[in-house]
Amino acid sequence: MSDPVTxxxxxxxxxxxxxxxxxxxxKFGITIPTLAAWRGHPCERADIVxxxxxxxxxxxxxxxxxxxxxxxxxxSRLQGLVIDCAVLHGTGTVVRWLQAALGQRTDxxxxxxxxxALAVAPPGTVFQRLxxxxxxxxGNLITRTPSQxxxxxxxxxxxxxxxxx
Numbered sequence: 001m002s003d004p005v006t007x008x009x010x011x012x013x014x015x016x017x018x019x020x021x022x023x024x025x026x027k028f029g030i031t032i033p034t035l036a037a038w039r040g041h042p043c044e045r046a047d048i049v050x051x052x053x054x055x056x057x058x059x060x061x062x063x064x065x066x067x068x069x070x071x072x073x074x075x076s077r078l079q080g081l082v083i084d085c086a087v088l089h090g091t092g093t094v095v096r097w098l099q100a101a102l103g104q105r106t107d108x109x110x111x112x113x114x115x116x117a118l119a120v121a122p123p124g125t126v127f128q129r130l131x132x133x134x135x136x137x138x139g140n141l142i143t144r145t146p147s148q149x150x151x152x153x154x155x156x157x158x159x160x161x162x163x164x165x
Contacts, residue, residue, distance in 0.1 A: 004060075005060045005065070009057070009060075012028050015027040017045070025048045029087055032047070032048055035047055067091075077123070081127060081162050088158075097133045101130045102117045138159075
């Protein structure tokens with residue numbers, strides 16, 4: 001199995017700038033706000049265009065794996081899904097989804113209670129519940145914002161990759 005960052009980079013691809021994408025221009029899936037947060041100063045489109053794969057790997061490793069604590073998830077399949085959800089929907093959102101999948105209060109903090117619950121929960125069950133939550137979220141997003149339906153096929157392909165392994 002490849003590492004989660006390699007999987008993200010494969011799914012996200014290179015530079016994309018679609019007017020219908022609320023995330024704005026991205027490269028390797030990195031948005032301007034994410035790059036600005038990483039670098040600690042405002043960034044613009046040209047910064048995204050010039051982004052290297054090595055820097056993108058560092059951003060994903062720190063902001064989407066180590067800093068939120070997702071490197072502590074022992075099951076690699078579940079960890080990959082959590083990280084992919086964090087990339088598309090935000091780390092706080094995926095922590096709330098993970099907490100819901102565990103039957104916990106959803107405060108968005110990947111702290112000791114969530115980690116303890118995760119350590120004793122069957123990873124396959126948590127994985128399926130998290131996948132279901134994500135699928136419902138995507139359906140509701142498209143229902144609320146029909147212009148986002150243009151991305152449905154790509155989102156479904158991404159979900160299918162996790163379903164089929």
